Amino acid sequence: MSPRTERRSPVMADVAKAAGVSHQTVSRVLNDHPNVRPETRTRVLEAIDELGYRRNLVARALVTRHSRTLGVVSFNTTLFGPASTVDGIEQAARAAGYFVSIVSLRTIDTAGMRDAIDYLADQGVDGIVVVAPQRSAAGAFDGLPRGMPAVAVEGQHVGEVSVVSVDQANGARLATEHLLDLGHETVWHVSGPSDWLEAEGRIEGWRTALEAAGRTPPEPLAGDWSPRSGYVAGRRLAAMAEQVTAVFVANDQMALGVLRAFTEEGVKVPEQISIVGFDDIPESEFFSPPLTTIRQDFGAVGRGSIEVLLRQIETGQACERERLVVPPRFVTRASTSPSR
Amino acid sequence: MSPRTERRSPVMADVAKAAGVSHQTVSRVLNDHPNVRPETRTRVLEAIDELGYRRNLVARALVTRHSRTLGVVSFNTTLFGPASTVDGIEQAARAAGYFVSIVSLRTIDTAGMRDAIDYLADQGVDGIVVVAPQRSAAGAFDGLPRGMPAVAVEGQHVGEVSVVSVDQANGARLATEHLLDLGHETVWHVSGPSDWLEAEGRIEGWRTALEAAGRTPPEPLAGDWSPRSGYVAGRRLAAMAEQVTAVFVANDQMALGVLRAFTEEGVKVPEQISIVGFDDIPESEFFSPPLTTIRQDFGAVGRGSIEVLLRQIETGQACERERLVVPPRFVTRASTSPSR
DNA sequence: GATCCTGTTGTTAACGTTCACAGTCTTGCC
DNA sequence: GGCAAGACTGTGAACGTTAACAACAGGATC
Numbered sequence: 001m002s003p004r005t006e007r008r009s010p011v012m013a014d015v016a017k018a019a020g021v022s023h024q025t026v027s028r029v030l031n032d033h034p035n036v037r038p039e040t041r042t043r044v045l046e047a048i049d050e051l052g053y054r055r056n057l058v059a060r061a062l063v064t065r066h067s068r069t070l071g072v073v074s075f076n077t078t079l080f081g082p083a084s085t086v087d088g089i090e091q092a093a094r095a096a097g098y099f100v101s102i103v104s105l106r107t108i109d110t111a112g113m114r115d116a117i118d119y120l121a122d123q124g125v126d127g128i129v130v131v132a133p134q135r136s137a138a139g140a141f142d143g144l145p146r147g148m149p150a151v152a153v154e155g156q157h158v159g160e161v162s163v164v165s166v167d168q169a170n171g172a173r174l175a176t177e178h179l180l181d182l183g184h185e186t187v188w189h190v191s192g193p194s195d196w197l198e199a200e201g202r203i204e205g206w207r208t209a210l211e212a213a214g215r216t217p218p219e220p221l222a223g224d225w226s227p228r229s230g231y232v233a234g235r236r237l238a239a240m241a242e243q244v245t246a247v248f249v250a251n252d253q254m255a256l257g258v259l260r261a262f263t264e265e266g267v268k269v270p271e272q273i274s275i276v277g278f279d280d281i282p283e284s285e286f287f288s289p290p291l292t293t294i295r296q297d298f299g300a301v302g303r304g305s306i307e308v309l310l311r312q313i314e315t316g317q318a319c320e321r322e323r324l325v326v327p328p329r330f331v332t333r334a335s336t337s338p339s340r
Numbered sequence: 341m342s343p344r345t346e347r348r349s350p351v352m353a354d355v356a357k358a359a360g361v362s363h364q365t366v367s368r369v370l371n372d373h374p375n376v377r378p379e380t381r382t383r384v385l386e387a388i389d390e391l392g393y394r395r396n397l398v399a400r401a402l403v404t405r406h407s408r409t410l411g412v413v414s415f416n417t418t419l420f421g422p423a424s425t426v427d428g429i430e431q432a433a434r435a436a437g438y439f440v441s442i443v444s445l446r447t448i449d450t451a452g453m454r455d456a457i458d459y460l461a462d463q464g465v466d467g468i469v470v471v472a473p474q475r476s477a478a479g480a481f482d483g484l485p486r487g488m489p490a491v492a493v494e495g496q497h498v499g500e501v502s503v504v505s506v507d508q509a510n511g512a513r514l515a516t517e518h519l520l521d522l523g524h525e526t527v528w529h530v531s532g533p534s535d536w537l538e539a540e541g542r543i544e545g546w547r548t549a550l551e552a553a554g555r556t557p558p559e560p561l562a563g564d565w566s567p568r569s570g571y572v573a574g575r576r577l578a579a580m581a582e583q584v585t586a587v588f589v590a591n592d593q594m595a596l597g598v599l600r601a602f603t604e605e606g607v608k609v610p611e612q613i614s615i616v617g618f619d620d621i622p623e624s625e626f627f628s629p630p631l632t633t634i635r636q637d638f639g640a641v642g643r644g645s646i647e648v649l650l651r652q653i654e655t656g657q658a659c660e661r662e663r664l665v666v667p668p669r670f671v672t673r674a675s676t677s678p679s680r
Numbered sequence: 681g682a683t684c685c686t687g688t689t690g691t692t693a694a695c696g697t698t699c700a701c702a703g704t705c706t707t708g709c710c
Numbered sequence: 711g712g713c714a715a716g717a718c719t720g721t722g723a724a725c726g727t728t729a730a731c732a733a734c735a736g737g738a739t740c
Contacts, residue, residue: 009485011696022720027698035718058407058464059696061398063725069441069463077430083423090417090444099463101409101439104430123409123439124398145349227626253623260626283593286567286600288628351726362690367728375687399726403695684739691732696725703720709713 010051019047030055061124069099070309071120073113073140074131077104079225080281081251081298082131085153088302089129096310101125108132113140121145127309129153130161135195149312151305154198162312162322164305168198171294171328172205175248175276178292178330180213182274183339184246189220190233190258192250196225202250202278223254230257237273238265244273245339252277252284255291259335263288274336290333300326350391359387370395401464409439410649411460413453413480414471417444419565420621421591421638422471425493428642429469436650441465448472453480461485467649469493470501475535489652491645494538502652502662504645508538511634511668512545515588515616518632518670520553522614523679524586529560530573530598532590536565542590542618563594570597577613578605584613585679592617592624595631599675603628614676630673640666 016023021040028036029044036044047053061067070093077083090100101123103116113130117140120128128148130140132155141159144150152163179187189206192199203220210217221236223229230249237244238261249255255277262269269275269289277284280295304324311322356363361380368376369384376384387393401407410433417423430440441463443456453470457480460468468488470480472495481499484490492503519527529546532539543560550557561576563569570589577584578601589595595617602609609615609629617624620635644664651662 013696023696024698024721025719028719031698035716037718040718054462056402056464056696057462058398058401059725060698061725062396062402062696062727063698065725067398077417077427078420078424080418080420084418087416087418087444090442091446094443094459099441099459101441102430103434104427106431119434119439122394122397124396227623231626256623256626260628260630263628283567283596283623286571286596288600288603290600353726363726364691364728365689368689371728375689377688380688396726399695400728401695402697402726403728405695682740684737686737687735689732689734692730694729695727699722699724701721701723704718706717707715709715710711 010053011056012053015044015047015051015053018051019044066126067099067124068097069101069123069125070306071117071123071125071128072100072102072131073105073116073120073128074102075105075108075133077102081279081296084298085131085302088299089306090302091299092303092306096306098126098306098310108134108137110136110139113137114143117143121148127151127313129305129309130155132156133196133198135197135200149309151309151312153301153305156197157321157323160321162308162324164301164308164324164326166198166296166301166326166328168201168328169205169208171278171296172202172248173209174328174330175278175294176206176209177213178332179246179248179274179276179336180209180215182246182336184274185339186210186215186218186246188218188237188244188247190223190230190237190247190249190254191220192254193224194222199250202248206248223250223257225251225253227253227257227260230254231261232257234258234261235265238262238267241265241267241272246274246276246336248276248278250278252279252281252291252293255293255335256283256287259287259291270335270337272340274339276336280331285333287335289335292333292335293331295329295331297326297329350393351396352393355384355387355391355393358391359384406466407439407464408437409441409463409465410646411457411463411465411468412440412442412471413445413456413460413468414442415445415448415473415477417442421619421636424638425471425642428639429646430642431639432643432646436646438466438646438650448474448477450476450479453477454483457483461488467491467653469645469649470495472496473536473538475537475540489649491649491652493641493645496537497661497663500661502648502664504641504648504664504666506538506636506641506666506668508541508668509545509548511618511636511670512542512588513549514545514668514670515618515634516546516549517553518672519586519588519614519616519676520549520555522586522676524614525679526550526555526558526586528558528577528584528587530563530570530577530587530589530594531560532594533564534562539590542588546588563590563597565591565593567593567597567600570594571601572597574598574601575605578602578607581605581607581612586614586616586676588616588618590618592619592621592631592633595633595675596623596627599627599631610675610677612680614679616676620671625673627675629675632673632676633671635669635671637666637669 221233277293284291471493561573617633624631
């Protein structure tokens with residue numbers, strides 16, 4: 001093997017020599033500086049093309065102190081919601097010319113979150129998006145390196161960080177009012193786990209809507225987002241089928257479990273009991289019956305978070321905390337009907 | 341603001357000065373070199389702690405030519421399968437001390453794949469995992485920078501790259517044989533889109549099993565993985581309910597659509613028609629009826645791909661292409677019954 | 681007592697880019 | 711023709727780390 005055959009990839013100096021200019025001129029061409037003679041520019045471009053030169057972004061990051069990489073800390077990207085949010089983040093970031101480095105946590109706790117943030121900060125990310133849907137994740141931002149731009153998605157508005165989220169309470173209100181409008185006396189609720197902010201918001205919206213209509217909210221049944229927990233709640237609701245005519249379930253997966261329990265117990269939906277879900281996962285339309293639900297625009301949340309974060313990065317982290325709220329949308333299908 | 345209050349983060353030289361050693365000794369401590377006196381080591385460690393020093397990984401990457409970052413190119417990480425695979429990849433990579441940079445494509449074509457790979461290569465990743473489930477993605481590896489370690493997940497065994505995948509054909513065989521064992525005369529198939537390798541593998545396994553049993557495979561109904569396409573296929577199958585007693589559907593989402601169509605048409609599952617799905621998504625257990633299906637261990641695929649990739653990276657990309665096959669598992673529930 | 685090894689430390693030079701500044705060459709204008 | 715202003719280009723020094731090598735001590739070996 002001659003050194004020629006296995007030579008390593010060309011650097012800026014090689015291009016410079018090939019084009020008969022200085023490395024700095026090559027740099028200028030690459031960075032679109034105005035003051036380069038068109039003729040010189042094409043000569044450099046040709047040399048780049050011929051040598052197959054690719055700029056070394058690591059070296060660039062070292063001197064500019066910008067890696068053009070964004071960090072994302074998320075929780076269980078296997079779930080539809082987080083997966084869609086992260087997808088939206090990734091698309092938006094790439095469109096803006098940023099790479100995305102992801103850490104997906106198995107469990108949420110302050111320590112794990114901090115480790116994840118540290119890990120990303122070490123890598124030299126320019127900013128961090130934290131999908132922090134749990135109350136217990138709040139402390140994570142204390143460990144943020146000073147001056148590191150950050151955005152919380154579905155998190156609390158604490159400390160200095162901006163927050164992007166869906167208006168959970170409003171979505172829940174929409175669902176509950178829809179059921180009340182159909183003439184139901186009251187609306188039961190299968191909730192998400194208590195330390196999740198989304199679960200809280202939905203409980204709040206549901207409760208508010210009931211109280212505004214002069215009804216006393218029944219005790220919510222607690223689930224954990226999984227179809228199984230919905231199934232368990234569904235069994236309990238089926239046992240009280242005499243008093244229950246309408247249920248607002250905090251997500252579509254649990255709604256599926258509720259539907260399954262009702263089917264097993266011979267409870268007819270929507271004839272006996274009406275159900276509204278939350279999320280609008282792709283499957284919901286094909287449940288039996290097709291599920292009326294509240295759609296969250298996860299993509300918009302992802303895009304919004306990148307928008308806020310980039311504004312922070314590009315304006316030199318002006319620490320004005322923003323709050324971006326994405327409205328949910330009511331999607332009507334066949335799982336609700338007027339009260340008998 | 342005095343320069344003291346807004347001083348920037350300390351570098352190795354600062355630690356060295358504080359500990360009264362050279363920066364090289366600090367480097368040695370950080371990299372666990374053997375030849376450092378224990379006393380010196382603790383002194384350095386104390387200085388690091390006191391100054392809150394964090395090593396600059398970008399500078400390190402520049403000189404070592406290793407970024408400890410792995411690139412992942414995937415397709416629509418919103419779907420359960422890809423999302424789970426990517427999650428497995430991320431977990432395994434992080435456990436091995438690697439960052440993960442992700443590009444999620446909207447559509448799969450050779451050009452898009454190449455761009456994605458180039459993009460990641462520019463960033464200086466140490467290796468690339470390509471989730472390339474479509475035939476049309478095959479050409480993407482030609483654009484791979486020479487010497488860049490790479491692994492294809494669910495891809496074809498072409499060129500020089502290693503492949504990690506689930507044994508689709510075997511899973512389909514399991515499903516089909518199960519239905520034949522129940523006494524069904526033949527098994528119909530709702531397939532995935534034709535250019536997907538997984539779809540092909542499942543068709544192949546289904547066909548093989550039927551032929552081995554001396555049956556002539558009926559024409560498969562083509563779907564696109566979505567519940568809606570399953571619904572469309574389901575309507576057609578319901579119209580032929582006289583001849584159809586068993587259906588193998590190429591994924592659980594389409595199976596949901598089929599179930600919905602059957603429900604609308606009054607076709608009873610499993611009494612009239614038995615159904616087997618593929619994937620075992622978390623929802624399947626709560627379909628009506630709960631779906632018998634083939635479980636894919638996406639996590640194992642993700643972990644396996646990282647294992648193969650790291651072996652390639654650490655042994656200096658010895659270009660021996662490996663082939664790792666993850667076996668699927670049959671999960672029996674309530675959507676199948678003996679032939680009437 | 682000289683020699684050699686080995687453990688420990690320091691010095692200098694990369695890595696490949698951008699930034700700051702200093703040139704040189706036009707061009708236009710008096 | 712002289713001169714300033716602008717366009718264009720080059721030179722040197724960062725950025726913060728690791729690699730290569732040199733230097734020095736102290737003990738073992740002959």
